[in-house]
Amino acid sequence: xxxxxxxxxxxxxxxxxxxxxxxxxxxxxxxxxxxxxxxxxxxxxxxxxxxxxxxxxxxxxxxxxxxxxxxxxxxxxxxxxxxxxxxxxxxxxxxxxxxxxxxxxxxxxxxxxxxxxxxxxxxxxxxxxxxxxxxxxxxxxxxxxxxxxxxxxxxxxxxxxxxxxxxxxxxxxxxxxxxxxxxxxxxxxxxxxxxxxxxxxxxxxxxxxxxxxxxxxxxxxxxxxxxxxxxxxxxxxxxxxxxxxxxxxxxxxxxxxxxxxxxxxxxxxxxxxxxxxxxxxxxxxxxxxxxxxxxxxxxxxxxxxxxxxxxxxxxxxxxxxxxxxxxxxxxxxxxxxxxxxxxxxxxxxxxxxxxxxxxxxxxxxxxxxx
Amino acid sequence: xxxxxxxxxxxxxxxxxxxxxxxxxxxxxxxxxxxxxxxxxxxxxxxxxxxxxxxxxxxxxxxxxxxxxxxxxxxxxxxxxxxxxxxxxxxxxxxxxxxxxxxxxxxxxxxxxxxxxxxxxxxxxxxxxxxxxxxxxxxxxxxxxxxxxxxxxxxxxxxxxxxxxxxxxxxxxxxxxxxxxxxxxxxxxxxxxxxxxxxxxx
Numbered sequence: 389x390x391x392x393x394x395x396x397x398x399x400x401x402x403x404x405x406x407x408x409x410x411x412x413x414x415x416x417x418x419x420x421x422x423x424x425x426x427x428x429x430x431x432x433x434x435x436x437x438x439x440x441x442x443x444x445x446x447x448x449x450x451x452x453x454x455x456x457x458x459x460x461x462x463x464x465x466x467x468x469x470x471x472x473x474x475x476x477x478x479x480x481x482x483x484x485x486x487x488x489x490x491x492x493x494x495x496x497x498x499x500x501x502x503x504x505x506x507x508x509x510x511x512x513x514x515x516x517x518x519x520x521x522x523x524x525x526x527x528x529x530x531x532x533x534x535x536x537x538x539x540x541x542x543x544x545x546x547x548x549x550x551x552x553x554x555x556x557x558x559x560x561x562x563x564x565x566x567x568x569x570x571x572x573x574x575x576x577x578x579x580x581x582x583x584x585x586x587x588x589x590x591x592x593x594x595x596x597x598x599x600x601x602x603x604x605x606x607x608x609x610x611x612x613x614x615x616x617x618x619x620x621x622x623x624x625x626x627x628x629x630x631x632x633x634x635x636x637x638x639x640x641x642x643x644x645x646x647x648x649x650x651x652x653x654x655x656x657x658x659x660x661x662x663x664x665x666x667x668x669x670x671x672x673x674x675x676x677x678x679x680x681x682x683x684x685x686x687x688x689x690x691x692x693x694x695x696x697x698x699x700x701x702x703x704x705x706x707x708x709x710x711x712x713x714x715x716x717x718x719x720x721x722x723x724x725x726x727x728x729x730x731x732x733x734x735x736x737x738x739x740x741x742x743x744x745x746x747x748x749x750x751x752x753x754x755x756x757x758x
Numbered sequence: 759x760x761x762x763x764x765x766x767x768x769x770x771x772x773x774x775x776x777x778x779x780x781x782x783x784x785x786x787x788x789x790x791x792x793x794x795x796x797x798x799x800x801x802x803x804x805x806x807x808x809x810x811x812x813x814x815x816x817x818x819x820x821x822x823x824x825x826x827x828x829x830x831x832x833x834x835x836x837x838x839x840x841x842x843x844x845x846x847x848x849x850x851x852x853x854x855x856x857x858x859x860x861x862x863x864x865x866x867x868x869x870x871x872x873x874x875x876x877x878x879x880x881x882x883x884x885x886x887x888x889x890x891x892x893x894x895x896x897x898x899x900x901x902x903x904x905x906x907x908x909x910x911x912x913x914x915x916x917x918x919x920x921x922x923x924x925x926x927x928x929x930x931x932x933x934x935x936x937x938x939x940x941x942x943x944x945x946x947x948x949x950x951x952x953x954x955x956x957x958x959x960x
Binding site: 426466475 | 807808812813815816819820822823826827829830832900901904905907908909912926927929930931933934935937938952
């Protein structure tokens with residue numbers, strides 16, 4: 389009987405100890421940082437919705453990584469016996485994750501704005517460069533292929549604007565780069581062509597000075613045609629009195645080599661004939677002495693050295709005439725003015741008036757700078 | 759004899775205690791939610807219903823927190839987590855549907871824009887035939903013809919993007935092409951008017 393009582397007593401004592409331990413463990417049990425974890429999750433979600441992965445990748449990725457670590461640590465602690473669980477590391481990690489997510493949100497706002505501003509600036513700059521190219525080469529015969537490139541550059545830029553409107557900054561940036569590379573390529577290509585063409589600038593400049601000097605010395609009118617600017621300058625006694633727009637042959641850059649090359653000749657000429665009424669189909673015309681001696685000599689030299697065909701003929705009947713103002717270069721090598729402007733020239737310029745035709749009166753540097 | 763019911767009662771209580779404290783993690787529901795999210799990803803919700811996709815991901819994270827929190831409890835009860843996971847599955851279906859709708863809407867918009875731009879190109883080509891045939895007019899129109907051709911290329915590219923399922927780039931491309939086609943039409947009308955008025959003056 390005594391043994392039975394003792395056994396019962398031992399059983400109850402053990403049960404009591406167990407109950408006390410359980411109660412102590414339960415009361416001393418540390419709850420996991422549920423609220424902190426939720427806060428971190430919320431902040432990460434906000435950051436993701438703002439596309440922090442794109443605009444603040446470093447803090448966002450770190451916040452995500454630390455959050456995952458916190459979840460793993462939480463699982464690890466949960467696998468332990470409940471009285472020995474310790475969530476302090478979980479709490480530290482989620483607090484850090486939340487802080488980083490907040491930082492990612494702030495950085496996203498800043499970078500998004502800066503990124504958008506940056507793309508807008510780039511778009512504006514490329515638009516400006518396309519505009520500058522179009523302005524610089526508005527009269528220059530740009531090839532079909534290059535014209536397509538220019539149109540493509542404009543279309544890429546339009547697409548970039550659309551992508552930016554849709555907050556697709558990455559795509560917008562890519563399209564901007566595509567547009568930029570096309571316009572850079574075109575600029576480089578045509579600047580090189582102009583550099584080659586403008587190698588004759590000193591020669592042109594000399595002709596221009598001589599013509600103005602002649603006008604001043606002989607108290608007469610003189611015409612200077614600037615092919616690049618598509619302008620006709622009328623000088624009276626060495627002073628510029630008129631600036632008129634002209635249209636030229638389709639292939640105006642360079643000197644005229646053969647008949648039918650649709651190039652307007654370059655050199656020092658003079659008016660040798662005046663036509664009006666039924667004498668011309670272009671309202672009024674001033675015939676110049678093309679080809680002059682130098683042109684004929686050059687033509688023969690080119691034929692001799694094989695630069696031009698033996699069968700080729702030298703051009704003639706180069707005139708300054710009316711029916712211009714079409715906005716394109718359409719003549720076979722003549723210089724066309726509007727009928728109103730032609731009236732001005734026709735009234736003032738008589739046979740013998742010097743006509744100097746040059747590539748440009750301005751140096752290339754000045755043109756490109758403008 | 760008196761001890762047996764007492765031991766039995768203690769055993770039963772302990773078993774009940776353990777049974778209530780050991781509710782199972784809702785793995786089936788977790789797997790179902792993950793599968794639903796995978797389907798949403800496959801539907802490209804990340805591209806075409808981004809905000810909803812982020813919300814869905816967040817909802818899943820919340821479910822995992824609820825589960826882990828229950829695992830921390832001595833008396834586990836995953837009912838709330840299960841309910842939440844069912845909600846995730848349902849939401850995933852909604853997001854998938856929304857994604858599909860958004861894609862369809864976008865496709866329709868692109869197709870309409872392609873149709874409109876093609877019509878614009880056709881009317882530009884028609885205007886080209888009405889333009890004066892003089893060499894100067896032809897030159898001006900050749901430049902415009904090149905622009906029309908470039909727009910036509912853009913329409914084809916947009917079509918290819920549409921076929922390839924790249925809807926957003928396709929939309930941007932066709933929008934730019936349509937804008938350009940509109941400006942060409944206006945420019946062409948101007949050129950024709952200019953030449954026509956000049957012809958009248960002659």
